[in-house]
Amino acid sequence: MLKKVLDLAANNGFLSRSKSLNDKFKIGPVGQLLCQNINSEWFHNIVINKELTVVINDGDLSETYNYVKNLCSEKLPFGIADSEKIKKYTADEYRENCDTGIDFKNLLCNEDDIFLKFCVFVSPNESMRYFQRWQKQRRIWYKKFSASPERYSVSDVKNIGNTQSVNIEAKYPWGSHTVESLELNSHDENFTNEQLQFKDGKLITAHTITSRIHLSTLFLNSLCDSYDEPFFQDKSRPLWRFHRKLAPYKLSFALTGSTQSILNELNDLGLYLCKQLRTNHVSTLFLPSASKSTLDSQYVQYDQLGIPYTVVLNERTLKDGIGSLRNRDTTLKEKVHVTELVSYVDKLFKNY
Structure with a gap:
């Protein structure tokens, strides 16, 4: 092991x-x-x-x-x-x-x-x-x-x-x-x-x-x-379950869209949110591959970096401002409005 x-x-x-x-x-x-x-x-x-x-x-x-x-x-x-x-x-x-x-x-x-x-x-x-x-x-x-x-x-x-x-x-x-x-x-x-x-x-x-x-x-x-090596779709998938206070990066971004123009808009939104989070002293990872790789491949990469949460932005986010916050440990997603993301993340990381 x-x-x-x-x-x-x-x-x-x-x-x-x-x-x-x-x-x-x-x-x-x-x-x-x-x-x-x-x-x-x-x-x-x-x-x-x-x-x-x-x-x-x-x-x-x-x-x-x-x-x-x-x-x-x-x-x-x-x-x-x-x-x-x-x-x-x-x-x-x-x-x-x-x-x-x-x-x-x-x-x-x-x-x-x-x-x-x-x-x-x-x-x-x-x-x-x-x-x-x-x-x-x-x-x-x-x-x-x-x-x-x-x-x-x-x-x-x-x-x-x-x-x-x-x-x-x-x-x-x-x-x-x-x-x-x-x-x-x-x-x-x-x-x-x-x-x-x-x-x-x-x-x-x-x-x-x-x-x-x-x-x-x-x-x-x-x-x-x-x-840890949890099973995902009948196959073990190694990852790090770092405590959120210790994780090198606290948040990452994943984007999904049907056209390049939509992905470009999501990319701009993601960069804006990323800058806000970093300004609020949250170590955030935003990679160029966020708009080019499949969601699953992005999750695998971020889990293997031990990142506790991933912000998922899609086409609907551009219409209603609602994104998803994926939890690394449970793989569950919760809905968060982009205008409330920074304050919500601040609450998540304030406590142990």
């Missing part, structure tokens, strides 16, 4: 095959959009939607820590988020050093690896409660975006020295993959004892809870999680 996932991804711009390394891939142009959306959702969940103060680190971690500690008047808790780019091996070094097997990290050979990190500083009395709640919240986050929420679980706790650690894992037919690592540390060696000391009635040493995510692993997990 993994080969099917990789083949569909490579055929639709999510992955590109490496020219120098057999069976290795780079993230393709459509895949970059998916990565961007994953990164954005992580940022909003970790930085924007937290009940505590969170700052971004981009350089000296100790300096950032001292700043946020002072910003919060030396009161716990607070957090630091970090997106760290690490240079990967050259092709020859990668070939010599990469592990064997189907671990996600062995499938990609991008020049850079990006790690998403988040560290919360909490009082010792609250650290275990935070750690347990954090495990639950992060698992819920993965399930919220998943086409198969039941695949996500939290591993057993491992105790090594001052550290307790767990992994959030995704289970597939070929095995399980770690998508995120969580650690509770009672003595974080990235900081001095003096830095971690706070006054809370008495002198205490802050504990840290750290989350680590390999963005490329999260990207490949999103592909595997979203892959």
